[in-house]
Amino acid sequence: MTTHRKADPIDAALLKALIADPDATNIAVAESTGLARNTVRSRLARYAEEEALRSFERRIDPAFLGYPLSAYIVTKVTQRKLASVGKALGEIPEVLEVQGLSGVSDLLVHVVARDADDLYRIAGRILGTDGVKRTNTGLVMRELVSYRIAQLLNADDAKN
Amino acid sequence: MTTHRKADPIDAALLKALIADPDATNIAVAESTGLARNTVRSRLARYAEEEALRSFERRIDPAFLGYPLSAYIVTKVTQRKLASVGKALGEIPEVLEVQGLSGVSDLLVHVVARDADDLYRIAGRILGTDGVKRTNTGLVMRELVSYRIAQLLNADDAKN
DNA sequence: TAATCAAATGCGCATAATGCTCATATTATG
DNA sequence: CATAATATGAGCATTATGCGCATTTGATTA
Incomplete structure (x- = not known):
């Protein structure tokens, strides 16, 4: 290599x-x-092959699908049941993403909702999932820094 | 309308x-x-105009830029200094996203890092930011459900 | 029921981009 | 210096694009 x-x-x-x-x-x-042109072409082909580009789904704004609310639910889980909880969360459509955090039994669950009632229902469903011990819902009120990555392309060499 | x-x-x-x-x-x-064909064309044009599609940056995998570590840092902030903290966080290249959560003084800071030492340094810099009272770093160990949104396209009608 | 209007469709056409091949040039590495 | 991976440049058949325009569809409303 x-x-x-x-x-x-x-x-x-x-x-x-x-x-x-x-x-x-x-x-x-x-x-x-x-x-x-051929260089651009071959590089893009390589990026695609290396999977440097993630799913197109990331570009779709959930708000335009009718889900204007976004929330992060920190979830404490019975460690033994981590796998089954992950599976159960995957069956909830409004769950966009679930990440296992250091601490072994902490999950960060990213959800979207149609409205406040909807979010309440979803949070309840998560809390009611077998193996979930405790949840802490944080509704996204505003974006102080909205997703960006371009700045990493500069700092690439200039170590900070 | x-x-x-x-x-x-x-x-x-x-x-x-x-x-x-x-x-x-x-x-x-x-x-x-x-x-x-024209229908596809006009719809895509409309989506672009309505900004239903978010930045291409979302598709770029930070790991391929040399930042394999991802972490979420829950940050407690002095409420008065929320704006200045937001600005300061925006100046940290490894900060990808900052979201203000309900609770007014809670921020969810998404960062990436080159390695553990790098993350330690970044977390330190955030904690050292004026107005930041407390931080809680959760390193992403694994993805139980990786980002997806397609399932919302089905449930659109079938209320669950 | 009929008028209305936005969206969808279908067709054509000039222009531009693509996908590919192949030969050659460039440059970091050993 | 030799090597190997990448980058480049040219050519060419095929395909896609961007656009205009006339027509149709189907839901809303007078």
Whole structure:
């Protein structure tokens, strides 16, 4: 796995171009980055192969699907039942994401809801799940910093 | 704002096709959904205009940028200093997202890091930020349910 | 029931992008 | 210096795009 050429495993300029315009054609990206068209093409193919790009689902705003409320539910779980809880949570449609945190029995459950009543119902269903000991719901009131990653493309070399 | 035709504001089939293949051409989407090409085109244009699709950044896996560690830092803040804390957090490159939770003085800070030492440094920097009273770092150990949204496209009608 | 209107459809066409191949150039690494 | 992975440049057949425009569909409303 030695790298030849300077070849960053991930090319910052290329990704920046795509961030600026997700629908840019390969040719447009090539022009804006100064790379050759075939280079853009082969790199994107490699990224796809390496799964450097996650699902398109991440780009869909839940609010536009009718789920304007977003909440994070910190969930304390009976350690033995971690797997079954994970499975049960996966069966709740409004659960977008569940991450196991350090502490072994803490889960961070990201949910969305149609309205306050809906959220109440969902939180109740989670708390009622066998193996769940305790939940703590934090409704997202506002985004102080909205999701971004572009800044990491600069700091890549300049260690901070 | 009356809707004519059946016209879902968001078309489930179209989005599903894009989830299945994010790089599908309009023509391919039209074929797989049974919609006309111009329909696909105009709908996608509308979604873009309505900002139903979020930044392309969401699709970039931080791990491929050299940040394999992900953590959520629950942060208790002096309420008066909420704005300045938000600004300060925004200046930390490894901070991907900051959300203000109900409770007014609770923030959920999503960070990534190159390694454990890096995370330690970042957590320290956040704790050292003026206005931050307390932090609680939860390192993501594994994903029990990885981000998904497709299931909401089905449950859209079938109230659960 | 008929008028109305937004969305959906179908067609055509000039322009642009794609997917591919192949030969060549470039550069980090050993 | 030799090597190997990447980048580049050119060409070409195929496909997609962007757009205009006329027509149809189906829900709303007078």
